[in-house]
Amino acid sequence: MHELSICRNIVAIVSDAAKARRVRRVTLEVGKLSGAMADAIAFSFDIATQGTVLEGAALEIKEVEGRARCEDCGAEFSVATLFDACACGSHRVERIAGEELNVKSMELEEAA
Amino acid sequence: MCATCGCGKDATTTVLNLQTGEQTVLSRGGHHHHHHHHAHEHVHAAGTRHSHSHAESRAHADAGTMVDLEARILAKNDALAERNRAWFAGREILAVNLVSAPGSGKTALIERSIRDLKEELSLAVLEGDQATANDAERIRAAGAPVVQINTGAGCHLEADMVARGVSELKPKVGSVLLIENVGNLVCPALFDLGERAKIAILSVTEGEDKPLKYPHMFRAADVVILNKIDLLPHVDFDVARAIEYALKVNPEITTYQVSARTGEGLDAWYDWLRREAAAVREAALI
Numbered sequence: 035m036h037e038l039s040i041c042r043n044i045v046a047i048v049s050d051a052a053k054a055r056r057v058r059r060v061t062l063e064v065g066k067l068s069g070a071m072a073d074a075i076a077f078s079f080d081i082a083t084q085g086t087v088l089e090g091a092a093l094e095i096k097e098v099e100g101r102a103r104c105e106d107c108g109a110e111f112s113v114a115t116l117f118d119a120c121a122c123g124s125h126r127v128e129r130i131a132g133e134e135l136n137v138k139s140m141e142l143e144e145a146a
Numbered sequence: 147m148c149a150t151c152g153c154g155k156d157a158t159t160t161v162l163n164l165q166t167g168e169q170t171v172l173s174r175g176g177h178h179h180h181h182h183h184h185a186h187e188h189v190h191a192a193g194t195r196h197s198h199s200h201a202e203s204r205a206h207a208d209a210g211t212m213v214d215l216e217a218r219i220l221a222k223n224d225a226l227a228e229r230n231r232a233w234f235a236g237r238e239i240l241a242v243n244l245v246s247a248p249g250s251g252k253t254a255l256i257e258r259s260i261r262d263l264k265e266e267l268s269l270a271v272l273e274g275d276q277a278t279a280n281d282a283e284r285i286r287a288a289g290a291p292v293v294q295i296n297t298g299a300g301c302h303l304e305a306d307m308v309a310r311g312v313s314e315l316k317p318k319v320g321s322v323l324l325i326e327n328v329g330n331l332v333c334p335a336l337f338d339l340g341e342r343a344k345i346a347i348l349s350v351t352e353g354e355d356k357p358l359k360y361p362h363m364f365r366a367a368d369v370v371i372l373n374k375i376d377l378l379p380h381v382d383f384d385v386a387r388a389i390e391y392a393l394k395v396n397p398e399i400t401t402y403q404v405s406a407r408t409g410e411g412l413d414a415w416y417d418w419l420r421r422e423a424a425a426v427r428e429a430a431l432i
Contacts, residue, residue, distance in 0.1 A: 036333035
């Protein structure tokens with residue numbers, strides 16, 4: 035359940051930046067190969083935000099598909115796992131997308 | 147342990163110094179533990195999820211202020227890990243992070259390594275477990291200084307816990323620090339502790355397809371140690387296939403086959419430790 039740790043980090047990042055203003059929405063970018071599950075983050079988010087300026091905020095998760103580049107033949111292709119081989123047979127592939135674990139943006143309530 | 151979210155009532159991390167018997171609490175601004183059931187989630191256009199509480203949905207009509215953050219979620223842990231790494235490098239300490247499923251023999255491997263190498267290398271251990279100091283007691287009996295970190299509900303060690311543990315343990319200049327992570331093949335893969343290498347341990351009483359089932363861990367590891375090979379005559383474990391799977395997930399991984407119980411194969415692992423410890427000392431000279 036490392037998603038709970040991840041959500042605590044999200045709360046720390048967003049509440050630092052919000053400087054005591056209420057947060058209405060948080061947008062994340064979560065790669066499908068990041069090792070964190072979007073469902074579990076959504077589930078942990080409500081728990082981690084309790085009693086913070088993020089409490090009740092909407093959570094939007096943009097999932098990013100995995101993409102890789104073959105280090106042997108240079109081809110770029112979609113990957114569903116960390117160990118998909120290139121069509122040329124090589125396992126030496128560099129992942130270029132799908133491992134994102136970022137807070138993209140937040141939406142704040144207007145200051146009163 | 148809370149059945150709803152997996153977090154414990156006691157989310158506190160404690161650090162026990164086995165040398166002094168002193169126990170301290172790691173203060174990390176824990177979360178409030180209340181579940182609320184008003185939130186709901188719906189799936190929108192491809193790949194976008196969205197959940198909000200009923201109270202907040204009414205507020206959507208007002209324009210809010212959008213702020214771009216573009217922040218890596220684990221940046222804080224990664225920064226603390228880099229600080230640990232610099233601290234280890236400056237003190238010529240080889241720090242390794244031992245990860246595995248529960249019961250694959252991490253503690254037995256560490257005990258045996260201490261008994262075999264303590265005349266030659268200065269070894270110190272950080273023990274991570276959710277609860278109890280049982281493993282730390284075993285390490286102390288084997289003859290190395292040890293600090294136990296109990297993560298409470300936490301399923302992995304994080305960099306701040308290691309920083310705190312090290313400040314208690316005070317490993318010597320030029321020593322080897324073995325960090326035994328919480329038994330778990332999933333979560334520890336995401337949290338850098340500042341180690342030079344991750345060592346994944348897989349015992350032959352487990353499935354040989356674990357590298358495929360837990361690819362993040364085997365991808366992140368530098369070395370995989372196949373443990374309990376003395377049991378191979380009694381189990382169906384296919385060593386060649388396990389190594390093939392590990393290399394499929396991580397073509398750079400180094401594999402050793404050992405029995406921490408009989409000592410078979412351990413020399414190659416000890417040579418790795420000697421080589422890496424020497425490399426850390428050499429790097430400090432440049």
